[in-house]
Amino acid sequence: SILNEHIPLFNYDEARLVAKLNSNENPYGPSPKVIKAISDSITLGNRYGHGQAKVLIEMIAEKEGVSTDHIMLSPGSSDILEKTAFVQFMNGGNVVSADPSYMSLMNTAQRLGATWKPVLLTGDYQHDLDGMAKAVDSETNLVYICNPNNPTGSITDAAKLKAFCSSVSQKTPVFVDEAYLEFMQDPEANTMVGLVAEGKDVMIARTFSKAHGMAGLRIGYLVALPERIESITSKVRSTMGLCVTSLNGAIASMKEPSFISSCRNMNTECREYTKGEIASLGYDIIPSETSFMIFPLRMEGQPFMKGMYDNGVGVKVFNIEDKPWCRVSMGTKEEMEIFVDTFKKVTA
Ligand code: PLP
Structure with missing residues (x-):
């Protein structure tokens, strides 16, 4: 199940997120x-x-x-x-x-x-x-x-x-x-x-x-x-x-397949960066071939999500086998840097 459905997200104006990484959207498009x-x-x-x-x-x-x-x-x-x-x-x-x-x-x-x-x-x-x-x-x-x-x-x-x-x-x-x-x-x-x-x-x-x-x-x-x-x-x-x-x-x-390949390349680069940063903190990330990645948290899902949203970073938290997992969509490189910094702060 998805934890986000259980917290009052209307308290958060999505338009004001500095990094919206909760819905697997493409940060580069449309072309x-x-x-x-x-x-x-x-x-x-x-x-x-x-x-x-x-x-x-x-x-x-x-x-x-x-x-x-x-x-x-x-x-x-x-x-x-x-x-x-x-x-x-x-x-x-x-x-x-x-x-x-x-x-x-x-x-x-x-x-x-x-x-x-x-x-x-x-x-x-x-x-x-x-x-x-x-x-x-x-x-x-x-x-x-x-x-x-x-x-x-x-x-x-x-x-x-x-x-x-x-x-x-x-x-x-x-x-x-x-x-x-x-x-x-x-x-x-x-x-x-x-x-x-x-x-x-x-x-x-x-x-x-x-x-x-x-x-x-x-x-x-x-x-x-x-x-x-x-x-x-x-x-x-x-x-x-x-x-x-x-x-x-x-x-x-x-008619523009080159746009797709450039998005794929930028996505891969951001994924490698984010994976490296989060793995270096000791988290086990499921190998991903998509525009998002997921890993189990070491804190409760609710305060984690609140901390992230309070700092303007939207992510999705899933409850898998009774444990909270963070799924983060790939944004731009800049957004992923914000994600990593905020993640460190919230989980410290
Ligand atoms: N299928 C999968 C696996 C998805 O992750 C999503 C959206 O996140 C969809 C389908 C639905 O997307 P859309 O209706 O925008 O095509």
Whole structure:
């Protein structure tokens, strides 16, 4: 569980944080070209964005190596997680996922009456694929995988995950949330998207919120078999929730892969710096291939978080196996220096 949900954060004006490191946002984006595309689109605001959505779907289909009927756009990937949960769990059933993991889909499924079957991560923070395969039963309507995983930042071996997805998807759809894929050293080798082109019942969620630096602009997409896309979009126009400015921003961002690689490089540099500083204080950090890292604290979660926020540094504190863990998002180098200084002060 997340401790932040239990403290009155309204006491803290997030806009006044000097380092906002609590939501895994990209401190560098959106890129100047995206900003220009968005400003140039404001005058189109009287029209629906179906045409722009079509353009973006075509670009994504080409990039992912599938036809356009394999793509659904959405306002951020949260919307995909929720809509998938609605369709798969409106009549109950169960969802299998790792614990800890990103809870959005499982929370929605449980609200609809489904059961969550958590499977602990392995000792090296990978998905316990054997355990998860065993947890699948006749009531399972979906398996959720988050790779790289949030909140741990850890990755699961790509070859093993591919074999798991191939075999388990014969019984139930496997949903792979790849929100942080672009921060990995080798995204191409780690994505499961190729399985969709092979006809496997695998659903891949991606977002423009993280590496593209567009969290507040709300664009994400799903790559899945046409019948899975249909199960969500049938009789509804899935592009109705999209904003023409954000669509044009996403189109511009797709044309600028160099922005993503420069964000990845700066992110890696900040991660190495922060890891070095925190590890030198004797903390065990889970190796991360994402834009955040997590480690167990040596003090109570509540006073730690209060100390950090009082000093203008926003972080997230998770309660994992009854112990408080600090998850810190990578900001700019300057923000990470503020984080390190404040961390030393608060934990001294
Ligand atoms: N999936 C994961 C693993 C995330 O960490 C997040 C956001 O933090 C999301 C999905 C949802 O992000 P968005 O709706 O902005 O795409």
